[in-house]
Amino acid sequence: SQKIEQNSEALNIQEGKTATLTCNYTNYSPAYLQWYRQDPGRGPVFLLLIRENEKEKRKERLKVTFDTTLKQSLFHITASQPADSATYLCALSGANNLFFGTGTRLTVIP
Amino acid sequence: NAGVTQTPKFQVLKTGQSMTLQCAQDMNHEYMSWYRQDPGMGLRLIHYSVGAGITDQGEVPNGYNVSRSTTEDFPLRLLSAAPSQTSVYFCASSYSSPGQNGQPQHFGDGTRLSIL
Secondary structure (H helix, E strand, O other): OOOEEEOOOEEEEEOOOOEEEEEEEOOOOOOEEEEEEEOOOOOOEEEEEEEOOOOEEEEOOEEEEEEOOOOEEEEEEOOOOHHHOEEEEEEEEOOOOEEEOOOEEEEEEO | OOOEEEEOOEEEEOOOOOEEEEEEEOOOOOEEEEEEEEOOOEEEEEEEEEEOOEEEEOOOOOOEEEOOOOOOEOOEEEOOOOHHHOEEEEEEEEOOOOOOOOOOOEEOOOEEEEEO
């Protein structure tokens, strides 16, 4: 199985700044890496998928990078807004399951 | 579409009681799974199913049973509840296994279970 670490349990940033969240893994490199958003009392919601042969993926204000040499993915939210406040989870694919990190709780301060 | 529906949303049990957590999806997804989420532990896979009639164990299967008699439903049964099973339980589904093209998972909103 995978050991997955997300850089910090909580991250506070000012509105308008770029938030950068880190996901590090220790074992085999997965074919796919996903990022999810989870709001309090709700289930995770899928945001982005990046494949092992892709270096970078963008969707609106979101950007994900995937470095299989460093065994690391970075998740960026540009021009952050208070509505971006949530917990963000990274997940690595296995054959029949996903391995999740513990998440980073992001708070965007107005 | 309702997506993934979990019932009940909250439940309190006594040690030794049994119960079934319900999960239903209306997206005709073949793959369904159950996770538990505990503080500081992240989401951990309990059981999964790649189609009707097929189930398999995940990372933490002990104390739980599943069955998949239809594509839509994937109930999770606690046989004899223990305080260690106090957790938030999430059901998820996707068209195929996560390892196939990195299928995004659709999650329900969870069942919050307390075992006294």
